[in-house]
Amino acid sequence: MIAVRVKPGSKQPGLTYEADTWVLRVRERAVEGAANDACVHAIAEALNVAPSNVELTRGIRARLKTFSVRGLTATEVAARLERYCERRASPAR
Numbered sequence: 001m002i003a004v005r006v007k008p009g010s011k012q013p014g015l016t017y018e019a020d021t022w023v024l025r026v027r028e029r030a031v032e033g034a035a036n037d038a039c040v041h042a043i044a045e046a047l048n049v050a051p052s053n054v055e056l057t058r059g060i061r062a063r064l065k066t067f068s069v070r071g072l073t074a075t076e077v078a079a080r081l082e083r084y085c086e087r088r089a090s091p092a093r
Contacts, residue, residue, distance in 0.1 A: 001057070001066050002043070002077050008035035015046055015085060022081065036060065043067055046084040047077060 002022060010025035027040040036056055043085070044051040047069060059065035067079055 001074060002069065002081070004039065004043070004065050004067065006035060006039055006063050006065055008038075013042070014088065015042065015081065017082075017085060033082075036065075039065065040067070043069070047072065047080045 004024045007023065008028060008030040010027060013025050013027050015022065015024050024039055024042055026035055028034040028038040029064060030036075040054045040056060040084045041051050044054045045076045047054070049069060049071065053070040053072075055068050055070070057068045059067050072080070
């Protein structure tokens, strides 16, 4: 399980770790589930899993959401998210 604070309608999408919370910025607005779908796809990309393995379990209408990831432990999820953020932060060579 992973708890994420979602910021829909962001100009600069991305995943960061701020003040002990994962923050996911998505371009899509919170209209008809578009932001929720974008969150599932963004988390799946960050974890290198299929979107079908990521499920929104709490917070369908809230900014603070909880996702479960099939096939990964909480420790594996945290490690993969950290690596993903590190790769994004390091300059391209």
